[in-house]
Amino acid sequence: xxxxxxxxVFQGPTRGESEVEVxxxxxxxxxxxxxxxxxxxxxxxxxxxxxxxxxxxxxxLNGELLDRDPATLAQPVSATDEIEVIAAIAGG
Numbered sequence: 001x002x003x004x005x006x007x008x009v010f011q012g013p014t015r016g017e018s019e020v021e022v023x024x025x026x027x028x029x030x031x032x033x034x035x036x037x038x039x040x041x042x043x044x045x046x047x048x049x050x051x052x053x054x055x056x057x058x059x060x061l062n063g064e065l066l067d068r069d070p071a072t073l074a075q076p077v078s079a080t081d082e083i084e085v086i087a088a089i090a091g092g
Contacts, residue, residue, distance in 0.1 A: 001022055002022055002023070002077045002079060002080075002083060003022075003082050004021075004022060005082065005083065006041070010085060012040070013040035014034075014041060020034050023079070025076060025077065026073065026076055026077060027061065027072065044057070045059070046073070051070045053066070053068045055068075057086065057088065058086040059072075059084065059085055060084045060086065061077065061081060062081055062082055063082075
Protein backbone atom coordinates (compact mmCIF):
# COMPACT_ATOMS: atom_id res chain seq x y z
CA UNK A 1 0.00 0.00 0.00
CA UNK A 2 1.13 3.54 -0.73
CA UNK A 3 1.86 5.72 2.28
CA UNK A 4 0.51 9.27 2.56
CA UNK A 5 2.40 11.48 5.01
CA UNK A 6 0.40 14.26 6.68
CA UNK A 7 2.03 17.40 8.14
CA UNK A 8 1.29 18.31 11.74
CA VAL A 9 -0.82 21.35 10.80
CA PHE A 10 -3.18 19.10 8.78
CA GLN A 11 -3.50 16.36 11.39
CA GLY A 12 -6.76 17.72 12.83
CA PRO A 13 -8.89 15.63 10.46
CA THR A 14 -6.59 12.62 10.90
CA ARG A 15 -6.82 12.89 14.69
CA GLY A 16 -3.04 13.09 14.99
CA GLU A 17 -2.15 10.41 12.45
CA SER A 18 0.97 11.46 10.55
CA GLU A 19 0.90 8.67 7.98
CA VAL A 20 -1.87 6.67 6.37
CA GLU A 21 -1.48 3.58 4.18
CA VAL A 22 -3.92 3.31 1.29
CA UNK A 23 -4.38 1.01 -1.69
CA UNK A 24 -4.84 3.65 -4.39
CA UNK A 25 -3.50 3.52 -7.92
CA UNK A 26 -3.21 7.29 -8.49
CA UNK A 27 -2.42 10.27 -6.29
CA UNK A 28 -6.06 11.41 -6.46
CA UNK A 29 -7.38 7.98 -5.45
CA UNK A 30 -4.91 7.84 -2.55
CA UNK A 31 -6.09 11.24 -1.31
CA UNK A 32 -9.72 10.14 -1.74
CA UNK A 33 -9.06 7.02 0.33
CA UNK A 34 -7.47 9.10 3.08
CA UNK A 35 -10.53 11.39 2.89
CA UNK A 36 -12.83 8.38 3.38
CA UNK A 37 -11.01 7.52 6.61
CA UNK A 38 -10.50 11.10 7.76
CA UNK A 39 -13.10 13.52 6.34
CA UNK A 40 -11.86 17.08 5.93
CA UNK A 41 -8.30 16.39 4.84
CA UNK A 42 -8.78 16.52 1.06
CA UNK A 43 -10.13 20.08 1.14
CA UNK A 44 -6.94 21.17 2.90
CA UNK A 45 -4.82 19.73 0.08
CA UNK A 46 -6.93 20.12 -3.07
CA UNK A 47 -8.53 23.41 -4.09
CA UNK A 48 -12.18 22.58 -4.90
CA UNK A 49 -12.40 25.50 -7.36
CA UNK A 50 -9.43 24.46 -9.51
CA UNK A 51 -9.21 20.75 -8.63
CA UNK A 52 -5.47 21.23 -8.27
CA UNK A 53 -3.12 21.27 -5.31
CA UNK A 54 -3.75 24.34 -3.12
CA UNK A 55 -1.45 27.31 -3.64
CA UNK A 56 0.20 26.97 -0.23
CA UNK A 57 0.51 23.19 -0.27
CA UNK A 58 3.19 21.08 -1.87
CA UNK A 59 2.92 17.37 -2.63
CA UNK A 60 5.82 15.06 -3.34
CA LEU A 61 5.90 11.55 -4.74
CA ASN A 62 8.92 9.62 -3.50
CA GLY A 63 10.62 12.92 -2.68
CA GLU A 64 9.95 14.52 -6.09
CA LEU A 65 7.98 17.76 -6.01
CA LEU A 66 4.80 17.54 -8.11
CA ASP A 67 3.23 20.25 -10.28
CA ARG A 68 0.01 21.91 -9.15
CA ASP A 69 -1.66 20.99 -12.44
CA PRO A 70 -4.87 18.96 -11.91
CA ALA A 71 -3.51 16.29 -14.30
CA THR A 72 -0.76 15.60 -11.77
CA LEU A 73 -3.33 14.00 -9.49
CA ALA A 74 -3.88 11.29 -12.13
CA GLN A 75 -0.24 10.23 -11.84
CA PRO A 76 -0.02 6.50 -11.09
CA VAL A 77 1.37 5.22 -7.81
CA SER A 78 2.48 1.78 -6.70
CA ALA A 79 2.22 -0.01 -3.40
CA THR A 80 5.71 1.08 -2.35
CA ASP A 81 5.30 4.78 -3.18
CA GLU A 82 5.33 7.59 -0.64
CA ILE A 83 3.16 10.67 -1.04
CA GLU A 84 4.02 13.55 1.25
CA VAL A 85 1.81 16.56 1.82
CA ILE A 86 3.77 19.65 2.84
CA ALA A 87 2.03 22.73 4.22
CA ALA A 88 3.67 26.05 3.44
CA ILE A 89 3.74 28.26 6.48
CA ALA A 90 3.67 32.01 5.86
CA GLY A 91 4.20 34.75 8.36
CA GLY A 92 4.56 38.41 8.45
